[in-house]
Amino acid sequence: MKIRPSAALALLPLPFVAACGTTSGLRQAPAGAAAARVEVGIIALNDFHGALEPPRAAVVAPGPGGEAIPVPAGGAAWLASAVDSVKARHPNHVVVAAGDLTSASQLASSLYLDEPAVGVMNRIGLEFNAVGNHEFDRGWKELQRLQSGGCEKNTRLEPCQLEPFKGAGYQYLSATTYRADGSTLFPATGLKSFGTGREKVTIGFVGLSLRSVPTLVSPNQLAGLTFGDEAQAINRAIPALKAQGADAVVVLIHQGGKTTAEDPNSCEGLTGDIRPILDQLDPGVDLVVSGHTHWQYVCDYAHGGGSILLTSAGVYGKLVTDITLTIDPATHTVVGKKAQNVIVQSQPYTSGRGDAPNTAAYPQFQPRPDVASYVAKYVGAAKDLINRPVGRLSGVAAKPSSEDASGGVLGNLVADAQLAASKGAGARIAFTNPFGLRAPIDPAADGTVTFGQVYATQPFNNELVTMTLTGAQVRAVIEEGLNDAGSLQALSPSAGFRFTYDMRRPAGSRVVSLTLDGQPLAPAATYRVTVVNFLAEGGDGFATFRQGVDPVRGMIDSEALQQWLAAAPVRQVPQEERAVRLDR
Structure with a gap:
């Protein structure tokens, strides 16, 4: 997907980015006929943390008899196959993330400045990512290199050790990260459209970092930056996105909550810093994709007489969220929304913390060959050090x-x-x-x-x-x-x-x-x-x-x-x- 700048609204200080994609297979309605409702699949990730290989970790989920069972999950090549399977269910789709895709990573990614983590996301087809706190761990200049590519050295490690680095094919978004002149470090918003004519629909995205990033990252990595209020930034973005033709507004935010349930599709006992942000939002937000807490949930969050769909896909690529928005292009409104966390079941493992065998209760994915080969190159280069x-x-x-x-x-x-x-x-x-x-x-x-x-x-x-x-x-x-x-x-x-x-x-x-x-x-x-x-x-x-x-x-x-x-x-x-x- 190519992302191009769009004209900013004169009265708003935030820069905006627009991206347009047309899906074949949509028919324009005959003259005088009502436009058909359009379904858009939003495939969501968060907190990947450079988990190139299966992390030897499980998702605890309901078993065949309702009992809790550990399901071995994760690994970039398996994640790619899971994302592909969700894409196949949605002729109209977009892949998004809620931050912390890089840093605090496996050694095979970290040794190479998380260039392979970016490469994995490019191969998966990610289009928008909200900037998390860990993405600032090596400094904002290095984060800009991850976006734009190149081999400029910003850390003690050498960039481009195994191959030239072309940068992220997706757009980082952060409506709350400001330079000294008030502009945002990355664009605040993005757009993607599907279909043509009367059946065209557009999704608007606003991405945000945590306001508390300065408490989570060493100050020298944030020199010249300030971080603003999340709810205020979202509320500024809503009318701006609507003015640019957005039929639905999706928030990608690196903040989240936790629940008291083990079921990855439950919202029982939701607590956390995401709640006061949601409570302050103006009408107009349809979906919030969250992260940061490494928890997994799907919530129908009551808000202003309606509800906001709230999701999180845990951590390390062990889950991917399959979200469906149904949009009426005639009224420019979302008339239906649903979500489900899909477990990225991969390799079984045995450890001192307990065994996690494969289970027929959930689909088992196979590693996508191109991503497996790409990961193997970096793991192989780091193998002697990893195994020492x-x-x-x-x-x-x-x-x-x-x-x-x-x-x-x-x-x-x-x-x-x-x-x-x-x-x-x-x-x-x-x-x-x-x-x-x-x-x-x-x-x-x-x-x-x-x-x-x-x-x-x-x-x-x-x-x-x-x-x-x-x-x-x-x-x-x-x-x-x-x-x-x-x-x-x-x-x-x-x-x-x-x-x-x-x-x-x-x-x-x-x-x-x-x-x-x-x-x-x-x-x-x-x-x-x-x-x-x-x-x-x-x-x-x-x-x-x-x-x-x-x-x-x-x-x-x-x-x-x-x-x-x-x-x-x-x-x-x-x-x-x-x-x-x-x-x-």
Whole structure:
């Protein structure tokens, strides 16, 4: 699909992009006949995170008897086949995404600056993508290179290592990301049309990043950018898209929610930051494709006497959302809408976290050959590094699946590694943020852990920073993870440090006890504390870390974990509970 600029409306400061595609097979109605209703299939993805290979993860879904079963899912070549199968059901279709297609990626994608993740999306036929927070991880100039192509070096890694990079064939959209002059970094909106004459219909898209991107990305990567209110940007876009002929308005937003159900097509118990955004929207939005929370749901969200269809396809390409909008071209309105999350069932796997065999309860896709061959080129180039042993571990190190946002034994292991690596800087405590741990470490039968596994857990290449904080500041920074301003995140501490907390208490006073080596932390005493530079810069809302003094920079976080694993014949997984929640 070719995307061309369209004239911006004189009274609106947002730039717009239009794209037109005509579908054959639509007939123009005879003179005097009512125009037939037109169905458009919207095929939606989110949070792919460069998952080129099957991520050895499952979608929990209802089984034949209603029981919950794990369905092995994901992998770019299988995702391509699933998208093709949904396209085949919709003569009129468009493929869209809600952000975080790149970064926090598998090593075979990350080593090559996620050029292969973009290449996969090009082959799948993606047309529009809302910019997520992780797409800024390497800086906005590198993100512009992903859009436009070329081999300009913006990071410590070399671009175009295996082949020339032509850039994304799809359009990044972000109505909330502003330059200093007020223009948006990428276009705010896009259009796609289907059919001709009286049966022509047009879909308008507005894409958005999170307003909270500055709390999720290192500040130096966002220099010169500001991020605005999501609902306000959508409400500005609605009349502008309508003026350009949009019969339906679709929001692609990198924000989302979570449900209490395991069924990927349920909306039971929906909570999250997407809700207040939806509640502020003006009439006119028909569909919201969301992401960010790595959750899956299909919701009929009540709004203004009507409803908004809300969807999310989880994470890592394990699901794709099949959405149908039925449009009346005579009245320029959506008269029907429905959606279903399709599980991208791929290869079965066995792991220390449990087995996930294939099931006949859901379709099993076959890898699309061209995408499989393309992925194999990058995986093959990275194979020796991915498979290099770095140490042995006594068992699986994973985060809990509960909603307490604890780092679990994986957080313990990583914090211990960071403490050991920063002893020379005087560190007595280390903390890691559970949201920064991207994958469990599931060793081989003999305990072997590979570099690829370590990198999958810590793919951001953050540096360790050791600083001095008072005991009162340590308490304050833990409280920041437990407040009501964002998602709950109980920092994972290193061995010897323990805290208890109670979420029934008021925000700011939820920490009940703090001890180091069995002794209460003294508020006025000082302690050397190690975190990654993302946290040291106030990332994830931990602003108190910015008050640390006498900072000393250390090694890369993943290198610290490798050294820790290698320093023992078999590193024991630290099982003790260090961040203890009292209200459960």
